Structures are given as C-alpha cells and as structure tokens.
Amino acid sequence: MDQTIRKILTFLETIEVPFQLSRLTSDTFLPGLKLQQGVLLIDVEKLSYAGDILHEAGHIAVCEPTERHLLSGDVYKSRSNKNWMKGEEIAAIAWSVAAIQHIGLPTSVVLHPGGYKGSSENLIMVFEKNELYGQPLLAAWEMIDSIEDFPALKTWIREVSWADPATV
Template sequence: MSTTKETKEVTKILDFLNNIGINVIEKQLQNDTFLPGLALSAEGIEIDFDKLLYPGDILHEAGHIAVTTKEQRNLIGTNEMPEEWPTQGDEIATMLWSFLASEHLNLPIDFVFHPNGYKNQSEWLIENYSKGNYIGLPLLEWMGLASKETSDTNNSLPKMVKWLRD
C-alpha cells in the first residue's frame, strides 16, 4: 500500500467525502486517466494510491461529482453522459467547491491548487480566492450549494448550504 493514503490530509479528505456521500473506491487504474491515479465513475471516485501524484486532486475530482446533478451523477463514466461534461461552468464551480472544501478541512490552499495543475493557473486562482474573489460563486448559488452569506467559522468565506447538488 502506498504511503499517500496514510497522510493526515488524505484521511481528512476521505472522511469528509464519506460524510457527504461521495463514495471512494480504491482500485488499480490504467495509466491513461486524466489525472494520475484518479478516475470518476457512477460509483464515485476511483483512486489508485500507487499512481496518485497529487492527493489534493481528490478534492477537485470530488467537486466534479458534487456539482453534477443527481441524475447525471449516475451517468458518470458511461456512454450516456453528455460528451461536453464537465462544461466550463462545471469546471469553474468545481474549482470554487474544492477551494471551499479545502478551507472547511483546514488544508493549505496549495495542497489542492498545486503548481502542476489547473493549466498553470493555480497561482492566479490562489491569489483570487485569497483576496475574496470567489470566481464561480454565482454558479454554486444557482446550483443550491452555496450562499453569499458568510460561513459560521470564517466570516469572509461564502457559506456552503450543502455539499452535493440535487
């Protein structure tokens, strides 16, 4: 078993995902996944801990599941899922969702927004989120996941109403 699974950050993430209803399946994956060691399916997030390079990517992939409607979540990884999934709007909402989840879990922002991801825009995202420019907030509000009200624990963050879209 890889030591990646045993880190306190990964344990926090896996416990959080279990609590909000996102299933994690540990399995051996092929080398052709979009992100090393991660794949999405109708069952949840598939993780190959031996191939996982950036554990923070687990939260980003969870965000894709979270912002997808319940009906479409059942189609992830099948030929029935629309080819344009995830849309650019979904991607924007996913990035904010993963930022808010990382804040909720008290993880360093660069744990999720690492320099080797986000099409070389991780610094830009970190800068914007750190300054309170929550790119994607209107989408998360429209999806019924977040509110402009501030969170109970951090008076500057948007409040998450729920973590999974209906």
C-alpha cells in the first residue's frame, strides 16, 4: 500500500472516521471509494487519487450528525435536499485541506488536477492566501473556534446539529 494512503488511513483511524478496506465490484462516483450508511469503503486497487479518501471522509466528518448514517453512494443523491446541507461540500473541501495539512502532506494531494471540475489550482490559491472557503461553516459547527484558527481544527467530527428534531 502506498505510503500516502497509509498516512491518510492512520489519520482516519485516529479521529475515528469509519472506513473499511473493501473490494468494490460496481462503478462508484469516485474510483475506489463508496459511502455506505456513513462508512467509507475503500478499494485501494481502484483508487485514482489518495486525496479523494480525505474528501469523502470530509463528507462524513462535516455531515449533519442526524443524517450521517444516511450517507450512501453519491452524497447528493443519498440524502434529502435540505437547505442546511448545501454548504457541506465546501465544508468537506476545507476539512480535507485542514486534514492533509495536519498529516503533513501537500495540499495538492487533496486538491489534485483530476478533481474539482478543473478548479483545483484556484482552490489551492484560495487556501494559500487564507481566503474564506468553508471555514465559516466549520466555525459555526464549532469544529474551529474562529476562522483565524484554520487549519487547526479542535474537533474533526461535527457534533453540532442544525436539524430540527421534529423533522428528522
């Protein structure tokens, strides 16, 4: 197994993001990765980019806690289209950047040229210049104390819920 993948998986074990090494036989949204009921299934033989593991783990980490168990397949098709979940994509990107920096690997491992619809270079610039991209949500969800603290997260798994218990 690649050293970068080992470092990422060790990090996920440490912060308790649920994952399982698996053999995936069906097509997936990202090669070698599949979300299944809040668990990230990883087929390292089919994986195109190691950083994609962190991006998908970021979806688990920043997901509305009451909905986390529903994450399966494509996150946008697996969940109801509730207003409070729309920002989770940018929060997952910010989370994955914080994670890769915490691990000590280059940001380009996560924001690789094969992803983000051709905007990975722009995203790298955004984070290098400390511009806002997902950090306000991480702060609102109490994963960082303030946006100035980014990329140092105080908690890696979102616990703050915005869902109305009556509607969940």
